[in-house]
Amino acid sequence: MAMSMCVVQAADVIQPHETDQPNVVVIMADDLGYADVGFQGCRDIRTPNIDQLASSGARFTQGYVTGCMCGPSRAGFLTGRIQSTFGYYVNASQPLNPAQGFPADTKTVAHWMQDQGYVTGGVGKWHMGTADHQRPNAMGYSDWYGFYGGGLMYFPLDHPSYDGRYLTKTKPWSVRDMHHTLPMLHNGKPVKWDQYLTRELTDGGIRFIEKNREQPFFLFVSYNAPHEYLEAPAETIAKYPPESMTEVPGVPAKNRSVYAAMVDEMDQGIGRLLETLDRLELSDNTVVWFLSDHGGMKRTSDNRPLRGAKGNAYEGGLRVPFVVSWPNRIQPGTVLDHPVTSLDIGATSLALAGGDVAQAELHGRDITAYITAQNSDAPHQELYWHVGKSPKDFSGVLREGDYKLLVKRGSAQLYNLRSDPTESNDLAKEQPQRAEHMLAKWKAWNTSNQPPLWNPGGKGANNYQYANYEWLRGTPHYKANAEPTPKPRATN
Numbered sequence: 001m002a003m004s005m006c007v008v009q010a011a012d013v014i015q016p017h018e019t020d021q022p023n024v025v026v027i028m029a030d031d032l033g034y035a036d037v038g039f040q041g042c043r044d045i046r047t048p049n050i051d052q053l054a055s056s057g058a059r060f061t062q063g064y065v066t067g068c069m070c071g072p073s074r075a076g077f078l079t080g081r082i083q084s085t086f087g088y089y090v091n092a093s094q095p096l097n098p099a100q101g102f103p104a105d106t107k108t109v110a111h112w113m114q115d116q117g118y119v120t121g122g123v124g125k126w127h128m129g130t131a132d133h134q135r136p137n138a139m140g141y142s143d144w145y146g147f148y149g150g151g152l153m154y155f156p157l158d159h160p161s162y163d164g165r166y167l168t169k170t171k172p173w174s175v176r177d178m179h180h181t182l183p184m185l186h187n188g189k190p191v192k193w194d195q196y197l198t199r200e201l202t203d204g205g206i207r208f209i210e211k212n213r214e215q216p217f218f219l220f221v222s223y224n225a226p227h228e229y230l231e232a233p234a235e236t237i238a239k240y241p242p243e244s245m246t247e248v249p250g251v252p253a254k255n256r257s258v259y260a261a262m263v264d265e266m267d268q269g270i271g272r273l274l275e276t277l278d279r280l281e282l283s284d285n286t287v288v289w290f291l292s293d294h295g296g297m298k299r300t301s302d303n304r305p306l307r308g309a310k311g312n313a314y315e316g317g318l319r320v321p322f323v324v325s326w327p328n329r330i331q332p333g334t335v336l337d338h339p340v341t342s343l344d345i346g347a348t349s350l351a352l353a354g355g356d357v358a359q360a361e362l363h364g365r366d367i368t369a370y371i372t373a374q375n376s377d378a379p380h381q382e383l384y385w386h387v388g389k390s391p392k393d394f395s396g397v398l399r400e401g402d403y404k405l406l407v408k409r410g411s412a413q414l415y416n417l418r419s420d421p422t423e424s425n426d427l428a429k430e431q432p433q434r435a436e437h438m439l440a441k442w443k444a445w446n447t448s449n450q451p452p453l454w455n456p457g458g459k460g461a462n463n464y465q466y467a468n469y470e471w472l473r474g475t476p477h478y479k480a481n482a483e484p485t486p487k488p489r490a491t492n
Contacts, residue, residue: 020354022285022287022326024118024218024349025209025219026221027221028291029225029263030227031070031295031301032301032320032321033296034295034296034301034321036226036263036296036302038050039059042246044244044246045240045260046239049267050270052274053290054323056325057325058324058331058334059321060340061336062339063340063341064342066342066343069091071127072084074222079109079346080109080347080362081343081363084396085449086103088102088453089388090389094178095148095182095464096466096477097464098130098134101127105133109140110122111139111140112346112355112362113140113218113355118217119143119215119216120140120143120217121142121208121219122136122141122143122144124201124204124224125150125223126146126148126149129148130182135188136148143187144186145201145207147183147184148182149178149180151176151229152179152180152181152184153181154197154262156194166181167476168476169476172461172462178477180229181476182472182475182477183474185471189471190473196232198262198266202268202269202272209277210276213282218349221273223269226296226300228297230255230259230300231258236261237257239260240256240257240258242254242257246302248301248304250299251301255300270290287325290321290322291322292320294317295317296310305422306319306422307422312387313385313387313397315417315422324371330373331373338377339378339383339399340367340370342364345364346362347363348364365380381400385397386446386449388409391446391447396446398442398445402417402418403438404417406423407439412428414427414435465482
């Protein structure tokens with residue numbers, strides 16, 4: 001059974017905390033396409049709650065994340081720092097290898113929020129490592145309900161549809177199966193659950209809000225949806241017959257059908273979270289952010305009109321659906337056209353909590369004045385990305401005003417995103433001086449990026465199929481004599 005907690009009835013609601021420090025809720029989807037929510041023009045997937053969140057606050061037409069793959073993008077968001085500046089370039093391919101993931105002594109935005117008196121919580125996907133020093137409770141989260149890998153099967157492993165496939169395995173696990181079969185945990189202790197994963201994570205978020213409604217809180221709702229594997233309740237899939245789905249190049253209609261159901265389930269969960277804030281009279285004092293961790297996958301998602309998808313540095317990999325709602329402070333229906341980044345969420349949250357963004361050395365900007373229409377200036381004159389595997393891999397992006405330089409292993413493409421948001425017209429040969437100037441700036445910035453925290457080659461994967469962590473007992477990955485050996489790397 002899922003974890004239970006007494007639900008507070010409306011008549012017993014305790015008055016919310018009276019403070020200048022607003023609550024902060026960050027809702028992050030996984031692999032969501034740029035055009036796969038209603039406020040972005042989607043017609044075949046129903047997202048009324050996400051759309052209401054957008055219409056009640058502000059949506060960013062140029063909202064970016066720091067990476068085009070899950071791990072690096074989330075590492076940037078969680079720390080509030082560009083991940084290449086501390087050597088985080090690729091996904092952890094071996095989730096039970098303590099050398100992969102966050103280095104020791106990493107300080108996160110959640111740590112900084114704790115310093116300001118906030119209670120910090122998270123639900124869902126972690127993906128930053130499984131060793132003691134890498135787990136959410138060691139990384140600034142006082143309460144975490146979720147899983148440590150890069151995903152999880154959407155039903156418990158003993159679900160009849162799996163036919164025992166994930167309970168035992170004689171051959172080495174694949175990378176995806178390793179990530180998706182780790183247990184569900186609450187503060188490091190295994191819990192049993194018996195419903196669709198997205199619903200379970202929503203329940204976890206609601207419990208956190210109810211428990212901590214009397215003090216300022218920072219909650220990261222890290223949904224796994226709509227990341228593959230493609231799974232959803234049959235009744236939700238039935239709402240989206242394949243023949244009714246929008247034709248998206250490269251996306252099979254059957255995939256699109258299940259993917260739509262997964263987005264629908266996430267939207268329903270977001271609706272329940274927002275209803276909880278309303279019921280507990282917390283909405284007016286809560287800043288709610290919604291975004292995806294990067295662009296959608298080619299075989300499931302619609303990123304149009306943007307070029308590219310998850311895994312590359314075209315706009316379709318880095319620009320995402322991005323909204324913020326804050327009743328009584330943000331004018332409903334606001335549309336903000338200047339570029340912003342997921343790093344701005346941490347910086348703005350810390351500033352609203354009363355912290356010092358500069359002292360924390362966060363790389364984002366406090367955009368409170370921008371989202372509340374006190375200032376219409378662009379928060380950023382330049383934005384930098386590194387999307388390669390090390391500083392020696394010259395791959396990344398410089399966004400300067402309307403221009404975007406895309407560096408691919410040393411060669412450069414140049415686009416004017418104002419006139420060419422689809423990145424169809426490479427201007428590098430027409431404007432060689434601009435391209436050379438921007439490339440020189442990107443290379444100069446790249447000199448500050450750090451060596452990789454681990455070898456991305458993935459050698460020795462089979463050595464990390466198992467571990468002797470107590471929280472793995474009762475799972476296919478537990479072995480008493482399988483203690484991981486690499487020592488955690490400390491930050492400089």
